């Protein structure tokens with residue numbers, strides 16, 4: 001939108017064209033409605049903000065008071081711990097399940113299939129309630145020969161507190177989704193890569209670790225980022241276990257104390273947003289790391305190669321319609 | 334195929350008498366599709382053998398059987414006097430554990446039609462990878478050797494490039510350097526120039542010519558009859574899973590004895 005394009009807009013040269021005609025100036029297509037739309041939105045937003053600031057129901061002083069409350073920040077740490085530990089276990093188990101699904105052995109294959117069927121086929125909330133009842137169903141964890149006196153017998157409640165039961169519930173559910181994501185990643189790597197590594201004398205595990213998985217990562221990371229963020233929010237369901245020290249349960253407890261749920265909902269939302277943002281930054285750097293060779297950084301090739309050939313890596317994190325995660329669209333939260 | 338070796342009179346003596354590659358009645362089927370039928374041939378040390386034939390005649394399959402990327406259905410295939418991927422048990426041969434087969438492959442380099450470079454590593458990284466991961470060579474040593482090999486294929490300047498930023502011919506030369514890094518005693522080439530633009534074919538063939546001149550034993554599946562005529566010691570023509578004709582490339586190309594060879598050569602020459 002430069003000024004130089006304007007004069008040409010009004011003075012259209014006659015068709016047919018005379019030979020001495022100067023080169024045609026290009027008039028860019030303008031989108032006046034975009035501007036109008038943006039202005040309308042800004043006005044509406046301003047109205048909303050001014051209105052919200054005055055509404056007592058939001059109770060902004062309470063938001064300010066509790067946003068850095070000790071209980072809330074500790075709860076945020078628990079939420080982050082639940083997310084990270086559950087995801088780490090889910091990713092490891094997901095890789096195992098993905099490899100099992102690729103196995104030649106039909107028994108191994110069906111085991112993985114049944115696992116996916118059960119854990120994807122039932123709501124995570126129901127699973128969490130079930131895990132919460134584990135100590136009632138199985139009162140002790142026994143090691144030994146079946147139908148004989150066990151060598152070791154630990155009461156379930158002693159072995160597993162609510163936090164770890166929540167971790168088990170979240171990670172076993174998530175592993176089923178991670179398995180599909182990892183499998184899609186493994187399948188995306190050209191078979192020739194496997195062959196070349198094998199021909200060099202690399203063992204199957206070396207081939208996987210050094211050649212196949214690093215390339216599969218590019219396909220695995222974006223949907224996994226989605227899963228991490230999704231997991232962060234799913235942790236709000238672990239009160240089903242019941243584990244009540246995470247962010248959502250904690251803010252609900254406080255809101256009961258002060259007889260107003262609204263400011264604490266805002267506090268919890270702000271914390272969830274903050275943690276999500278941190279995780280998104282982490283994902284950005286991971287994606288950059290594994291884009292090497294495909295979108296090689298210009299500094300590594302010292303400008304000797306036109307960088308136009310380098311496709312930008314898609315860092316659009318929160319696309320709900322990601323093909324890799326066929327998951328709980330809105331969940332029960 | 335009992336008299337396929339045209340050069341029995343030049344057979345070397347001593348330890349060198351063991352052929353580098355010996356195929357004895359090798360057959361291979363995919364289900365009911367018999368792709369290799371009773372193939373027998375011999376490649377001496379330092380020999381360059383070119384394998385030609387129409388599409389689907391089993392050339393790639395034979396090459397892949399040599400380094401046990403593919404199992405043979407019957408027969409024996411040995412490299413440097415040792416069965417590849419199998420243990421000899423008299424009239425039967427027993428399949429090896431994959432780990433042991435992997436050990437044998439270290440000595441057999443392979444170059445693919447579609448290069449198959451590791452795209453997440455630089456040219457240098459590609460060449461260093463196998464010596465470090467498979468042979469446990471130190472990083473410094475692997476790096477020095479990789480630079481040396483890249484220089485040998487004319488790519489000293491391109492060591493830090495990723496494959497995506499190299500031309501096809503350059504990628505294939507990196508792939509050759511990568512195979513050479515394992516110090517193989519045998520190199521297998523499966524149509525190394527077929528995926529290249531015509532103007533890039535020459536640079537790859539030059540590298541292969543130098544390699545042949547340095548005494549490397551090579552089996553080359555190719556459609557480059559000029560290369561076969563100039564470099565190969567033996568030309569083998571395969572069709573329908575059998576060896577149809579074997580001989581000195583200049584003689585076979587100029588004066589093919591079999592009808593099928595004639596028909597094929599009239600199409601490609």
Ligand SMILES: Nc1ncnc2c1ncn2[C@@H]1O[C@H](COP(=O)(O)OP(=O)(O)OP(=O)(O)O)[C@@H](O)[C@H]1O
Nearest residue numbers: 363366368386387388389390391392393394395524
């Ligand atoms: N993994 C496989 N499973 C089943 N059939 C196969 C497999 N690999 C190859 N074949 C078949 O074996 C035959 C020989 O294939 P091969 O690739 O060895 O031929 P080729 O001589 O290398 O041909 P080209 O010149 O096209 O590369 C073909 O009919 C092919 O369809």
Ligand SMILES: [Mg+2]
Nearest residue numbers: 392393394523
């Ligand atoms: Mg082939």
